[in-house]
Each structure stands twice: as C-alpha cells, then as structure tokens.
Amino acid sequence: DAMVIQNPRYQVTQFGKPVTLSCSQTLNHNVMYWYQQKSSQAPKLLFHYYDKDFNNEADTPDNFQSRRPNTSFCFLDIRSPGLGDAAMYLCATSRDRDSYNEQFFGPGTRLTVL
Amino acid sequence: GQNIDQPTEMTATEGAIVQINCTYQTSGFNGLFWYQQHAGEAPTFLSYNVLDGLEEKGRFSSFLSRSKGYSYLLLKELQMKDSASYLCAVVDSNYQLIWGAGTKLIIKP
Numbered sequence: 001d002a003m004v005i006q007n008p009r010y011q012v013t014q015f016g017k018p019v020t021l022s023c024s025q026t027l028n029h030n031v032m033y034w035y036q037q038k039s040s041q042a043p044k045l046l047f048h049y050y051d052k053d054f055n056n057e058a059d060t061p062d063n064f065q066s067r068r069p070n071t072s073f074c075f076l077d078i079r080s081p082g083l084g085d086a087a088m089y090l091c092a093t094s095r096d097r098d099s100y101n102e103q104f105f106g107p108g109t110r111l112t113v114l
Numbered sequence: 115g116q117n118i119d120q121p122t123e124m125t126a127t128e129g130a131i132v133q134i135n136c137t138y139q140t141s142g143f144n145g146l147f148w149y150q151q152h153a154g155e156a157p158t159f160l161s162y163n164v165l166d167g168l169e170e171k172g173r174f175s176s177f178l179s180r181s182k183g184y185s186y187l188l189l190k191e192l193q194m195k196d197s198a199s200y201l202c203a204v205v206d207s208n209y210q211l212i213w214g215a216g217t218k219l220i221i222k223p
Contacts (some may be wrong), residue, residue: 041212042118042201043157090156097209102147105156 003027004106008092012112013081021076021109023091029086029104031097034066035090037108043090050097078111087114097105116140118214125220126192132189134187134217142207148176148187149201151216157201160187177221189219197221 013019023032031050035043047056049068065077078085084103088108093096094101117139126132138146145164149157163169163178163185175188187200199216206212 040199040215040218042215044213045210078180088154098144101209102159102162103211106157108154108156110154 004091004104006089006106006109008109009107010110010112012114013078014114015083016080019078019081019111020102021078021089021091023069023076023106024072025073025091025093025104026072026104027093027095027104028071029095030071031094031101032068033090033092033103034064034074034076035092036085037088037090055074058061062088081111081113083113086111116204116212118202118204118212119213120200120217123213123218123220124223126189126222128192128194128221130192131188131190132192132219134189134202134219136185136202136214138183138185138202138204138205138212138214140204140212143180144205144207144209146176146178146185146205147204147211148185148201151168151199151201153198160200176181192221194221194223 007022033048036048037043046060063079068074088110090108091106092103094103119137148160150155161176168177173190178185199218201216202214203211
C-alpha cells in the first residue's frame with residue numbers, strides 16, 4: 001500500500017543534543033511537509049518542499065532545518081533541541097500544491113527532550 | 115490575521131447526532147478540509163468542501179457557506195470509535211493550509 005512512513009515513532013533526546021527525524025513516502029507526491037503539533041493545538045507548519053524547492057515558514061526557528069535528497073525522503077534536523085521542542089512531528093505529502101490536494105500524514109514522531 | 119475557530123470540546127451520546135462548527139477568517143479561500151485525529155495519531159482526511167452546500171459521505175456530512183465563513187461537520191449514529199479530535203483547515207490564497215486547534219469529541223455510552 002502507498003503510504004507515508006516516519007521513523008522513529010518515539011524519539012528521546014537530551015537538551016542540546018542534535019536529532020534527526022525521517023520521513024519517506026511511496027505515493028510519489030511532489031510536496032512534502034513538516035508540522036509540529038503540541039497537545040490540544042493545531043498542527044504548525046514548519047516548512048515544505050515543492051519538489052526540490054524549499055519553503056520555510058517565517059516563524060520557524062533557525063534551530064530547525066530540513067533536507068530532501070530525493071522525491072521519496074525528507075528529513076527534519078533539530079540542531080539544539082530545547083524543552084519547548086518536545087512535541088509530535090508530523091510529516092505529510094500532497095500530490096500538488098493547489099486547491100484540492102488532500103494531505104496524507106505519516107503516523108508522527110513523538111519527541112521527548114530530557 | 116488568519117483565524118479558525120472551533121469549540122474546544124464537545125460531548126455526545128452513542129447513537130446520537132453531533133454537529134461541530136468551524137468559522138474562519140483567512141486571506142483568500144481555496145477550500146476547507148475536515149480531518150479526524152485520534153489521540154497520539156496522525157490526522158486522517160474526512161472531507162473537502164470548496165462550493166457552498168452539503169457533502170454527504172456515509173455517517174459524516176460537511177457543510178460550507180463561503181459568504182458566512184462557516185462550515186460544520188455532522189456526525190450521525192455516533193459510535194464509541196468516533197471519540198477523537200476533529201480539525202478544520204482552510205486553504206488560503208497561497209494554497210497554505212490554515213489549521214484550527216481542533217474539537218475534542220467525547221462519546222458517552
């Protein structure tokens with residue numbers, strides 16, 4: 001089945017220790033998104049790739065970086081995690097970027113910062 | 115600024131009907147999505163509306179009024195598995211999804 005896969009599902013890191021979250025997709029979608037979601041809050045878009053074109057949200061901290069080496073894979077790097085970065089990180093894909101393009105979500109990675 | 119408003123929490127009884135409202139103020143409008151999110155899981159797609167009116171899909175229906183900046187999700191014949199958060203999201207003029215904080219629906223036997 002075509003899907004969005006995130007690894008790991010649970011990640012524990014120490015304050016200030018870099019961490020990388022990964023996402024892969026078998027849908028062959030052009031667009032890949034990274035969201036941060038804290039408990040009982042809306043998902044917050046961090047950035048998205050339209051093919052190789054990187055789009056950073058204005059309020060995404062510099063601490064968060066992303067890489068998309070090919071169509072299938074996208075990585076979220078948190079260079080120096082703080083306690084406030086503990087959250088669920090959701091990867092999503094869509095076929096294209098205009099009107100009706102349902103976003104397909106991976107299962108998420110829950111990040112704990114000690 | 116852009117804003118999506120939904121009730122924080124609702125409670126309903128198994129077998130009943132519940133309506134979850136969403137009002138929005140966004141820069142442009144290119145459609146509205148409803149997603150379901152169970153605790154600790156990713157959102158899953160429920161519906162998409164871009165024209166005014168009611169879209170029915172099994173036990174779930176979604177309504178849109180663009181002139182009023184308003185949508186609702188109607189859930190019929192509620193089941194315990196419908197306990198989840200329901201997220202309203204609007205596609206703005208830049209084709210970005212603007213998300214509401216979600217409505218936590220609690221179903222009681």
